[in-house]
Amino acid sequence: MALPSRVRGLRVPGRPSWHVTDAAVTLVVTLFVSVWTLVAMRYETEPAHLTLVGWALILVGCGALYHRRRWPVAVAVVTLLASAAYYPLSVFDGPLMITFALALYTTAAEGRLAAAVALAAVTLLAVGFGESRQSGGARQLDDVSVAMLAGWLISLIAVGRAQHTRGAYLREVEQRARAAEREQEARARQGATEERLRIARELHDVLGHSISLINVQSSAVLHKLGKGPEPAAGLAAAEEALTAVKAASKDALRELRSTLGVLRQADEVAPTSPAPGLDRLDELTGHARSTGLNVSTRVEGVRRALPPPLDLAAYRIVQESLTNVTRHARASSVRITLEYADDQLRVRVDDDGDGTPDARNTGSGIRGMTERARAFGGELTAHNTAAGFRVEARLPLEEHA
Structure with a gap:
C-alpha cells in the first residue's frame, strides 16, 4: 500500500536531506545579515575592534543555526546571547535578531514549548530592564514597540507549536499506514497459508480414500490369484476388483476436478457440480x-x-x-x-x-x-x-x- 505523498515526505531523524536544508538556511541567513551590515557600514563608522567583535558575533549567531534541529534550546540560547551582545556594541544595527527568531521558532517546532516560552520571557525582561537603565529617558523602544516585540515572540512560538502538532499528526498517520500495510500483508500471507492447507486437506482426503480402496482391491485380487484358483473363479475375482477400481478412480477424478477448480483463473469456467456431503x-x-x-x-x-x-x-x-x-x-x-x-x-x-x-x-x-x-x-x-x-x-x- 503506497503512503500519501505528504506522509512520505515526513522528516525522518538522520535523513541527509535535512542537513542540506539546514545548511542552505544557515547560508541564506548569513548572507542576508552580512549584506545588510555591509550596506550599513557605508553610512556609519565605529572602531575597528568593535567591528571585528560584531562580525564574530554575526558568525557565531548565524553559524549556530546549522545545529538548530539537533540542539534547539542550546542554539536559541546562543543566538539570544549573540544578539544581546551585538546590539549594545555595534552601531550598525544589523538584522542579527533574525537568528534568534528562527531558533525560537525551531525550539517550539521541535516540541520544547516550555523552553521556548522561557526564552521569550527572558528576552522581554531583558529588553524591559535595558530600557529602564537608559539615562535621561532616552529609550530605544517605546511601549508600542515593546508590545509588538511581545506579539512577535508569541507568534513565533504559536507557529512553531502548530508545526510540531502537524508533524506529530503526520508521524502518527505514517505509523498507522505502515501498521495497516504490515497487517494487510500478514493477512494476505495467513490467507494464502490457510488456502494451501485447505487444498492440501481436500487432495489428501479425495486421493487418499480412493487410492486406499484401489490398493486394497488390487492386493486382494492378487492374493486370490496367487493361490492358483480355477480360471472362472480367478476371472470373476479380477472382474469384481477391476469394477471396484474403476468406480473408485472415477470418483477420485470427479472430486479432484472439483477441488482443483479453486485454482482456475478468473476467466475460466469453474466446475458447477456441488461439493460432496x-x-x-x-x-x-x-x-x-x-x-x-x-x-x-x-x-x-x-x-x-x-x-x-x-x-x-x-x-x-x-x-x-x-x-x-x-x-x-x-x-x-x-x-x-x-x-x-x-x-x-x-x-x-x-x-x-x-x-x-x-x-x-x-x-x-x-x-x-x-x-x-x-x-x-x-x-x-x-x-x-x-x-x-x-x-x-x-x-x-x-x-x-
Missing part, C-alpha cells in the same frame, strides 16, 4: 463395503440440511476415518453414527480393529480431520475403545445455520 454417505459406505468391510450407519435425531461447508467437513471426516480403517486397522466392521442435536452434529466412526492409534497418526489424516473440526469451532478426538478404535467429532450448528 452427507447425502452421499451411502455411496461412500458402498465403496468401503467393496473392500470387505461390514459398514453400518445409524442416524440419531432429526436429520436436516446442513450448510455446505459444514456438510463437506462432516463428509470428509467420515471419508478419512474409513480410509484409515482400510489402511491400518485390520478391522472387519465399522459403525458410523450421526447424532443431530439442536446446536451441534456429532459424528462417530467406530471400528473393531486392533485399536493401535500410532499407525493412524503417522500421516496427516487425523490432523486434517482435527483442523476441519476446529475450523467450525468444534473438536475431534481419536482414541482406543474396549472394542477397537473410535473417531468422534463435534461440529456446532448455531453459527452456521
